[in-house]
Structure formats: structure tokens, C-alpha cells
Amino acid sequence: MKPPICYICDKDFRDSEEGGLVYFKKRAKDHEWDKKMEKLGMTDQPPYAGWFCGEHYEEAKKLKNLTIDEAMKILRTLFKVR
Numbered sequence: 001m002k003p004p005i006c007y008i009c010d011k012d013f014r015d016s017e018e019g020g021l022v023y024f025k026k027r028a029k030d031h032e033w034d035k036k037m038e039k040l041g042m043t044d045q046p047p048y049a050g051w052f053c054g055e056h057y058e059e060a061k062k063l064k065n066l067t068i069d070e071a072m073k074i075l076r077t078l079f080k081v082r
């Protein structure tokens with residue numbers, strides 16, 4: 001697992017009670033990733049999941065029925081980053 005660093009603002013919020021991991025809709029390559037990990041018997045943070053701090057978690061969760069690519073594009077625009 002990666003440390004909880006917000007995908008929007010790069011804040012490390014491991015000591016915070018707010019925020020968390022959001023699982024987005026799987027892309028074709030994410031289904032392949034799942035299958036590969038299952039075969040290897042490994043667990044890791046999926047490429048379709050992202051960490052969000054308390055400030056950005058709620059907005060990110062609203063977009064979890066999109067893929068992470070689509071959701072990040074919208075979130076970056078929404079929060080005016082990069």
C-alpha cells in the first residue's frame with residue numbers, strides 16, 4: 001500500500017481521521033491487473049484506487065462511477081490544480 005497522500009493536493013494525511021481510499025470504475029487494464037494479482041496471490045493498491053484527504057474525499061467519492069482517469073481530470077479542474 002502507498003502512504004495516504006492526497007492525489008489532489010499531495011497532502012500526507014496519515015495522521016488524520018478524515019479522507020480515505022476511493023475505488024473508481026475499472027478500466028479494461030484494471031481487470032487485467034486484478035487477474036494478474038489474483039494469479040500471483042498478491043495484494044497491492046489497485047491502479048484504479050486513489051487516496052484523498054478530508055478536503056477532497058467527498059468530491060472524489062461522487063465520481064467513483066467514472067474511471068480514475070476521467071475522475072482525476074474533473075477533480076483537477078474542479079480544484080484548479082496543475
Ligand SMILES: [Zn+2]
Pocket residue numbers: 006007008009010011052053054055056
Ligand atoms: Zn487533498
